[in-house]
Amino acid sequence: MVERKATTTERLTVGQALVQFLAVQHVERDGIEQPFFGGAVGIFGHGNVAGLGQALLQYRKDFRLYQARHEQGGVHMATGYAKMRNRLGALAVSTSIGPGASNMVTGAATATVNHLPVLCLPSDTFATRRSGAVLQQQEYAYSGDLTSNDSFRAVSAFFDRVSRPEQLPSALLEAMRVLTSPAQVGAVTLALPQDVQAEAFDFPTRLFRPRTWYVPRARADVAALRRAAQVIAAAQRPVIIAGGGVIYSEASAALDAFARSTGIPVGVTQAGKASLPFDHPQMVNALGASGSQYANKLANEADVVIGIGTRYTDFTTASNTLFRNPDVQFVNLNVAEIDAYKEAGLALVGDAKVTLEELTELLSEYSVPAGYRAEAEQAAADWRGEVDRIVEVTGGPTLSQAEVMGIVNAQADQRSVVVNAAGSMPGDLHRLWRPGTPKGYDLEYGNSCMGYEIAGALGAKMGDPSRDVYCFIGDGTYLMAHQELLTAVQEHLKLTVLVVDNQGYGSIAALSESRGSQGFACRFEYRGADGQLSGDRLPVDLAANAASYGATVFEASTAEELRQALAKSAEVENTVVIYVKVDEQGRFGGSGAWWDVPVPQVATEESTIAAHAEYEREAASQGLYL
Structure with missing residues (x-):
């Protein structure tokens, strides 16, 4: 100075x-x-x-x-x-x-x-x-x-x-x-x-x-630690939910030791996705409304839920329908008191890393029953096999979004970072992406903010220029906020941006259809002769837009073209945009969990009436955790 x-x-x-x-x-x-x-x-x-x-x-x-x-x-x-x-x-x-x-x-x-x-x-x-x-x-x-x-x-x-x-x-x-x-x-x-x-x-x-x-590492109250250890030691089917607090406190090694020692399976939120390696034996992976049926089944039957650095958001709890054991207990480790007391849990207010280390010591003699450990490890292995199946290229006329993610993930190295925020891609990435390191997965899903993607990816690159950063963004979100491509070009901070075109607001279209609203006003279409948004699809050239910012642009419509584009992009120092159209109906199986999106109680549309009946059935399983 x-x-x-x-x-x-x-x-x-x-x-x-x-x-x-x-x-x-x-x-x-x-x-x-x-x-x-x-x-x-x-x-x-x-x-x-x-x-x-x-x-x-x-x-x-x-x-x-x-x-x-x-x-x-x-x-x-x-x-x-x-x-x-x-x-x-x-x-x-x-x-x-x-x-x-x-x-x-x-x-x-x-x-x-x-x-x-x-x-x-x-x-x-x-x-x-x-x-x-x-x-x-x-x-x-x-x-x-x-x-x-x-x-x-x-x-x-x-x-x-x-x-x-x-x-x-x-x-x-x-x-x-x-x-x-x-x-x-x-x-x-x-x-x-x-x-x-x-x-x-x-x-x-x-x-x-x-x-x-x-920046301190606050330790949890000793008496609270002992009470938590007693609750966990009596558990027959415990489940861990690892949230973003695990990542930010750099507690992955401590979580690894705790999970291996106790045999407790670990499900992850969006923020906690990379807490453990994808192939960790206790890692049952994505949990909640955007999770897998394998992790969610374990959560359904859990007698003790150990939340580490999680806020129990609506997605994580599947709108308070995920934990179905009537006698379930919660042990919540969080640095923020407001989150530690959620679900009326036994609160451990402290840093995830040091508190996990102390909890591991107190539970050094505890392990889940052998049958449950084997069940959880098999669930983790079964889900990894399911991911392999979902991302495998089938050779259809148009790539699915999942196939695109699998191809990009295979190209990325262990230190690569994937960034995304809104639409259908967070759910797919939560389930399918295999991050190589705890910082390899940046999904903004707390605010689910459309428009975070490119700017957030640039921020990630600024935070660690040594990492390759891949940004997934849908065509609907791209049209909201793509300007920071110019900043990336200006600063010579390379991003690889995958613009995945599913012809409009594909995620909301699917949600709209499932809730009886028929995908209304979710596709980019001209106004038709009937006065409705029912005409031909709008011809938007997003690749040309990206090129106008000075980005290097590739287009791909097949698996081989996408692999070639990724290979070429690796040789380019400039920010790269890869534009790929995907099958707008190309979806894979659900999570086995519910998400509360209210449906009108009265309507004239038959689709809405049917959706409300289904809603009433699902909502009946909601409860308050006391």
């Missing part, structure tokens, strides 16, 4: 002070120290171009700026980065006032839902009020201090508005406390009035000294 004089204060603008502070923040866990911020992502406009933008210009050699093409995409880049860094690294995201700022709200929600550190720095209205609410005329008759930026309050782990320079130090320190908190972490929003950004103040130089934030 800039050489400092031996003074106690330094006169800087708020924007300059903020950038200098961020540049010297470090984080340490397990004795490993590293810079916390990898730079900033920004789009300049009215509100930040001459404030924070000037500061980023002034200190550009010490704090890198990445351009984004959409404000939401900028936050998604930061989210992907934080995932790859196991929450031990973050990016700041700066935007202009008004719509530029409010475009970030969805991204902030996605980061907070996934408990990932992202620093949002939206510009705000003039603190002096000498000028009007320029470019965001959200004025309220009942409040003079409310702006559109207050919408961030609902989606942030911490929110503050810096209305005076003197407020900046405390705001920054609180921001860092939350960003580095294992339990409270999420998006942090510091709203920055545009006049305050440019205002000068004599800041104490102590604020700009390098500071290290120590």
Whole structure:
């Protein structure tokens, strides 16, 4: 950084002070120290171009700026980065006032839902009020201090508005406390009035000294550990649910030791998918509404469910229908108290890694019954065989989505990362993908945010440039947010993007059909002579769009063409887009679990009436876990 004089204060603008502070923040866990911020992502406009933008210009050699093409995409880049860094690294995201700022709200929600550190720095209205609410005329008759930026309050782990320079130090320190908190972490929003950004103040130089934030590994209460060990030791058919907390606490080795020692099968959520190797003997793999019938059958009959780093989302619990044993008990290990107490479970509030190690010691004499261990290991092996069957290329006229995934997975190496977020692909990837390492699988499914894919993949690549990153994105999602392809090309950060075209919103079309709504308005079609969306399919050239950004584009319609495209892409240093059409009806068997999507109680459509009758039958199995 800039050489400092031996003074106690330094006169800087708020924007300059903020950038200098961020540049010297470090984080340490397990004795490993590293810079916390990898730079900033920004789009300049009215509100930040001459404030924070000037500061980023002034200190550009010490704090890198990445351009984004959409404000939401900028936050998604930061989210992907934080995932790859196991929450031990973050990016700041700066935007202009008004719509530029409010475009970030969805991204902030996605980061907070996934408990990932992202620093949002939206510009705000003039603190002096000498000028009007320029470019965001959200004025309220009942409040003079409310702006559109207050919408961030609902989606942030911490929110503050810096209305005076003197407020900046405390705001920054609180921001860092939350960003580095294992339990409270999420998006942090510091709203920055545009006049305050440019205002000068004599800041104490102590604020700009390098500071290290120590990330603790909290240990669970000893008495709670003993109670948990007693519950597990009495179990005959226990099941582990491994969530994202296993990945972020780097607890895979501890989980491996615990599972091997006890013989307890491990099912995984989307966030916890890569907790154990795909072929681990206790790994029954994907569980829940997007899981497999093999893992879900074990969960149906479990007498003890051990949730590790999971929030028991609706998908994981199959809308509270998955755990059918009337006497089932829950033991929940989570760093966040709010999640540890879910399902009225016995709560172990602590870090997954160290708590699992301590639990393994307490259960050193315990193993599941031999018959149950053999049953679980056979279920794991049977599912691996089923995956081989599903992804095998059958030679049909059009590739299925599963076949495409199998071909790409075979091409990827052990350190490759796959990124996806929404539609039908998360369910398929959850069941079919074989990740090589704990960081090899990045599925944003906490917020199921369409548009995360390309920007999140870019963030993952920024977080670890040594890894190959494969991004799966459907044609419907691609049309929502593809702009960050240009950023990837600009930064020479190679992505391999698979644009999988199933002719519209294929996932919702299938869901709509299954719920009696006939796939209405889910395909991309012209308006027909009958006045409905019933005409020919729209001729959209997504490959040409990708090429216009400077990406290297290949098209594939057969298995051999896809393999050749992947082989060619491996030789290209530029970002690659592979466009492949798939069979829009090409689906494979279900999970054996239910997902609650209410169907109208009254209707005139016969399809809806029939779907409601089925809904009533399925909903009858829902229960409250007490």
